[in-house]
Amino acid sequence: MVSAFIKNFVYEEVLVSALLFGALIRPSLISVVYVLFALLGPLLPPIKDSYGVPASTKVYIILVLLVSLLTASAQFAYQIYESVTRPDIDDYTDTCNTSSFDFWMRQTGFIRVKPNGGFDTVRVVTPEVLALLSSILTTIVCLALSHYASPASNVATPGAHVQPVRSIGSPLATPSKSAKFASALILALKRLGDVAIILFVGFVGVIQPSLLNAVYFLAFLFVATWWASYTPLHRRVYNAIKRMLIFYTAVHFLGIYIYQIPFVQHALPAGSFPARLIGFVAIVRSECPEWWTLSVISAHYWTAFANALLVLTLYYALVVQYKGSRYGLLRSLTCVGSGESSIHEEMSCAIVDALLK
Template sequence: MVAVFIKIILYRVISPACLIFAALIRPSLLSLLYALLALLNPLFPRIRASYPLSTPTKVYLTLIVLATLCTSICQLVYQIAEHVITPEDSTYIEECKAGTDGWRYWLRQFGFTRVPSHEPLGFRFMLPEIVALISSLATLVICLTKHESTDLNETVQTSQSHNSGSHRFTRSRSHPGGFSTITALKPSFQRLSDILLTFYTLFMGIIQPSILNSFYFFMFLFLLTWYALYTPITRRMFNNVKFILIFYSGLHLLLIYTYQIQVSKDFLQPDHLVARLLGFTDLARSEACETWWQFKFNSYWTSYVNYIALWIYFFCAVAQFNWTRTGIRNFGDRDGDGASSDHEELLASVPDIEVQGPNSFPLQRITSQLLDRQKISVIFRRPGEKETTTTEGLTAITFFFLHHSYVFQLIAMMTWALLYHSVFGLIFLFLACILWALRDSRKWCFRISPIMLAYVEILLIFQYIYSLDLIAGKELPVYSGLEIIGFQQAGSRSAAFLTLGVKSILSLPFFVILRLFLRERFYDSLSEHDRRKRLNYGTFGTPPVNREPALHVQDVHTGTEGTSPFFKSVTKFLTKFWLFLVAFVLLVNALSSPPVDYTAGYLVLFCVLIILLHISFRFFRNVVFIFWTLLIIYSSIILLAVYTYQFPSIPKLWQDKTNLTSDDFAKIGLVDYQDEHSSSLLFVRLLLPILLVLVTMLQLKFFHDPWTKLVQTPSQSRATSAAETESEESKLFFHPVLIPRNG
């Protein structure tokens, strides 16, 4: 008797690994059979400890043994006949050079290649049959043996007791204490595997841009666009997408493998336009006739990574599909919900609760932010448990970043413009400066998110086209005007991969912002009944007695009040010292080398800041907001001017319009760094103003108001508190409809 896990390792790991190894070391039609058998392995039933080996699995393992046995016999017969007909290797080499071995050419395509007499490396021509036969035979023999301590009668009794006890198990599931840590974390790991598979799909799409790989890239855009549109992705739909990806990756893998056979390369040369468009690369070929047993690797590294990653992708996709195909169910989910969705799939099962009491707040004040924070709080605690200091802090931090996620979009826009100088980047930079300067940046980022996402997806698609393996000027239009706009071909396969990867990562905040915008609009359109229902969704139980309110409505917009002491301490620390960080970055811009007119302007602004601070602290506190605003406007103008001056014909146009020479513009700080071949200096000239705009905006958006309250005098603090209390009481007076704070 053999342990079940040993059978599983042989069946699922060793056997397919040996078949893949046999296929890789000798590309041929016989090895293509090994590759096909390896790809079929995940499609057959798994081995279970409580059941004997299934019939389909027996047939599959037997088929592998018969196939490898037949190929081994044929290989042995050929080698004997080859060495009998042509005893000397020199005769074989001469016929190969003369081209009179046409029959040997076709035998080589099937995998029958002569093993050299005095070269150990040539043994690889017979190694595939040996490895495949031994591994398949060992797997079949061991898997056909009885399981260790297997008793079918005991199995039946176990199944019956399991069925009879299913009701008791179902009842125990509703109790929070009846779950292990693994059970509680399993849904999170399953969702994480969905995310990782999605990004693995992106990797497969950009590692070697081609028509065949573009399917993965567009499938990634499809999934993220569907996610951004705030449309539920049902488990059935996601399973269909995974099934399509699995089928396509298997077919893609077989096509690439088939192209490695010499007859395929002779029919379609690797440097042909069709081969380069499809992504067919010559990974390895045999050397000259004198050394036919040696391999020559003659392709770029992305081709090999693409080939290896494709094998891994297929098996990972199948394993992930089998793990999540029945749905992702939380430990608090109710039975009977077979079709899982990525969000709000259990909302219909939430009971209606209408309670009024001391921990209630006005229904009209239930906003989308409040609902978001309520859902986030459920992530870090079990149903019915009281929130701790740690969970409150994690909830506040997560909500803070979620609520202010538009900041990441603006940073991504400025980073895109900094890394890729073009008209497209100028549009990003201009919009980022405008959106930063608006009073309610979040609202406007959300409103224009559909247009921005469409713009980003168009840029990604055009970038993918210009990353294909095409000859510039001949097969791909390349003009100076197109390069200025942003249609620039990648200089190499590595550059194509890195450019697509960076731009794809920078595009992620745009998908998130559109989803948040549509979700907030959906939440705000809900009726009173649906708002109450969604507020209580996720609690799945009666709150404990004397439970403190975990969520305060007045804290929704900041996410800092009423949270853990650690989060309060961090917020207070940043509020105190962020102003000094802004002053430090301003000083760095002022002292940057070489000194020019606009850096002198930064020095003047820094001196003004010090003078304002010395005049009167109260006066400084009243005018510092205006100072930060002027600093942002000045930095934005400098940033746009330096960025625009790098475009061809712009320097000459400005010189003609202003009657200034290039030296005059250089004194101002406007230099055409591309003509001087100093892209690193351009990066610094753009990076420093961008950092200044960023830290100053963070000061205005997040730390200015808390800093103003922090430096208030005691009399002003009491007046502010009284005004806030009066405003809060007036709101409660005019909103008598109450619902429970904790559900």
């Protein structure tokens, strides 16, 4: 029996991290699928102690396992094929620039293993190994092992001792002042999280000026102007803005990642005006005759690296913050309901509760 916390940690942290790391060290079309799975994982509902694994989470875990088995089998078959048909590695190097078959195999993610290549020897197959091992572990922990007791075990026996129910007005049923203050403080911090995430959005918008990053800056200006006018920003509107940003950051990071695949850089040359205007910058490159290496391009400013990292960080931060505050604050009856409350009202109520209780 495994706790729900362990299950959530395995499929939300271990599986997602393995897929993302594998994709980052080998940009290719197959790795795009790993990135999609890594971005989709945090959006799924969590596993709870009193319920079974949600259907959508089951489908996700099984789908990742099947795709990992397929890609690992294909990678294994390709390496065998190359070893049998061209045992001399120099033959592969000689046709590196002339063979369209080898070129598109590398774009897909099938890169021949070069002996004595250091980290690059295992880098080309590491994504499949990580995806397969992490998906098998996730399937066993989340689907094969139980995380809650069976209903029959919860049925009381005839001789079971029943504790008397305390009245509502008893001292033990009344929370202490310190507990009230801690609860109100946590709720106030959640509202501060709403402010912090918008400031983060604005920072991402200016780290690398481009059309893609302009959306973040415009979203920041919109929300900041709304707050400055002290006009109530209802929770459903704020949630809609965050949902839009979650979707956009996922697409944005996916675009940055796809641009690192060599054939995309050939179609839209790095450093060209259209690429710079849109916001696509080549961060890594792999070319013949050193087809087994992944070179980090140092000719560009550090903002190219920071932008990709910040967009990915913003995506996961938005997902976590949205899950924690989508329903607003739980406040006393003196405050307005969370369904139609504004950010100003929620923060004011939380601070007042913390000071007065």
